[in-house]
Amino acid sequence: MMLSFEVKLALGLALITFIFVNIVFNVRFFAGAREFALDILGGLLDGANRRNAQRYIARRKREAIHKGKENLISRYNTVVEAAIMDFGWPLTLESFTSALCVTFVFLVFALLLFMKSLTLSVALAVSVFIVIITALIMQSKSLKAERLESIMDAEDIICPLAHEGVFVAIKKALESEDYISESIRQHFAEFVNNCENNGYSFRQAMEILNRRLGPKFDNFAKKAVVFEYNERKGMADIFLDVVDDNAILREINRKKDKVFSKMNRDFMIKTLIIVLFFLYALTVPEFKSFMIGSTAGKVINTVLLSTVCLSFARCQALQGDLDKGVPDK
Numbered sequence: 001m002m003l004s005f006e007v008k009l010a011l012g013l014a015l016i017t018f019i020f021v022n023i024v025f026n027v028r029f030f031a032g033a034r035e036f037a038l039d040i041l042g043g044l045l046d047g048a049n050r051r052n053a054q055r056y057i058a059r060r061k062r063e064a065i066h067k068g069k070e071n072l073i074s075r076y077n078t079v080v081e082a083a084i085m086d087f088g089w090p091l092t093l094e095s096f097t098s099a100l101c102v103t104f105v106f107l108v109f110a111l112l113l114f115m116k117s118l119t120l121s122v123a124l125a126v127s128v129f130i131v132i133i134t135a136l137i138m139q140s141k142s143l144k145a146e147r148l149e150s151i152m153d154a155e156d157i158i159c160p161l162a163h164e165g166v167f168v169a170i171k172k173a174l175e176s177e178d179y180i181s182e183s184i185r186q187h188f189a190e191f192v193n194n195c196e197n198n199g200y201s202f203r204q205a206m207e208i209l210n211r212r213l214g215p216k217f218d219n220f221a222k223k224a225v226v227f228e229y230n231e232r233k234g235m236a237d238i239f240l241d242v243v244d245d246n247a248i249l250r251e252i253n254r255k256k257d258k259v260f261s262k263m264n265r266d267f268m269i270k271t272l273i274i275v276l277f278f279l280y281a282l283t284v285p286e287f288k289s290f291m292i293g294s295t296a297g298k299v300i301n302t303v304l305l306s307t308v309c310l311s312f313a314r315c316q317a318l319q320g321d322l323d324k325g326v327p328d329k
Contacts, residue, residue: 084096
C-alpha cells in the first residue's frame with residue numbers, strides 16, 4: 001500500500017522534530033532502552049555460561065567414569081575439541097555448540113526471507129553448517145601439519161647435537177631463532193627453565209615437554225630419558241632413528257598432499273563447471289523465472305546446493321580416512 005504525500009510529509013516532520021528535541025534538550029530517548037536490552041543480553045549470556053560450565057563438568061565426569069561407544073555425537077565432540085585446541089580459542093565444547101546453535105537459528109531465518117519455506121531453509125542451513133564444520137576441520141588439519149613440521153625440524157636440529165647431552169643440545173638450538181619455530185619455541189624454553197630454575201628433574205621436565213608437543217614427540221622423549229640416565233659411548237646414535245623416521249614421514253606427507261591437492265582441484269573444477277552452466281542457463285528468461293520464482297525451482301536449487309555441500313564434506317572425509325591409514329611415528 002502506497003503512502004500519500006501528506007502522510008509522508010507528516011512522518012518526515014515528526015522524525016525531524018524528534019531528532020531536534022533529542023539534540024537541543026539533550027534527551028536520550030533510547031538510552032534507557034539500550035541499557036535495558038544490554039542488561040537482558042548480559043543476563044542471558046551469564047546464564048548460558050553457567051549452564052555450559054555445568055554441562056562441561058558433567059561431561060568430564062561421565063567420560064572419566066565410562067567411555068561410551070563411538071557414534072556421531074562422540075565424533076563431533078572429538079573433532080570440535082581438537083579444533084578448539086588447535087586454534088587456541090578460549091571456548092569449551094559446550095560454549096562452542098551453543099554459539100553454533102544460535103548462529104544456525106539466525107541462518108535459518110535469513111534463508112527464510114529468500115526461500116519462503118521453513119523446510120527448505122532448514123535443509124539448506126544444515127548443508128551450509130556441514131561445510132562450515134568441514135572447513136574448520138580442514139584449517140585444523142593445516143595447523144596440525146604446520147606444527148608437525150615444526151616439531152620434526154626441531155628434532156632434526158637437536159638429534160645431531162645430542163652426543164653432548166639432550167639438555168645442552170636443546171639450549172644450543174634455542175640460541176638461534178631460526179632453529180626452532182616460534183610456535184613451539186616457548187615449550188622448549190619452558191623445558192630449560194624447569195630444569196635450571198624450577199627444580200624439576202630431567203625426566204619430569206621432558207614429560208611436560210612431551211605433553212606440550214603431543215604424540216609425535218613420544219619417540220624422541222623416550223630416547224632422551226633413556227640416554228640421560230643410561231648414557232654410554234656411542235649411545236647417541238639412537239637419535240639417528242628419529243631423523244630417519246622424520247624423513248620417511250615427510251615423504252609420506254608429501255605424497256598425501258599431492259593426492260589431496262588433486263582431489264580438491266578436481267572437485268573445485270567440477271563445481272565451477274556446474275555453477276557456470278547454471279549461471280549461463282539463467283540468461284534464459286523462462287528458466288530464470290522457474291528456478292528462482294517457483295516452488296519447484298527452489299526445491300531443485302536446495303537439492304543442488306545441498307549436494308555440492310555434502311560432496312565437499314565427503315571429499316574431505318575421504319582425505320581424513322586416508323590420513324588414518326598412516327600410523328603416527
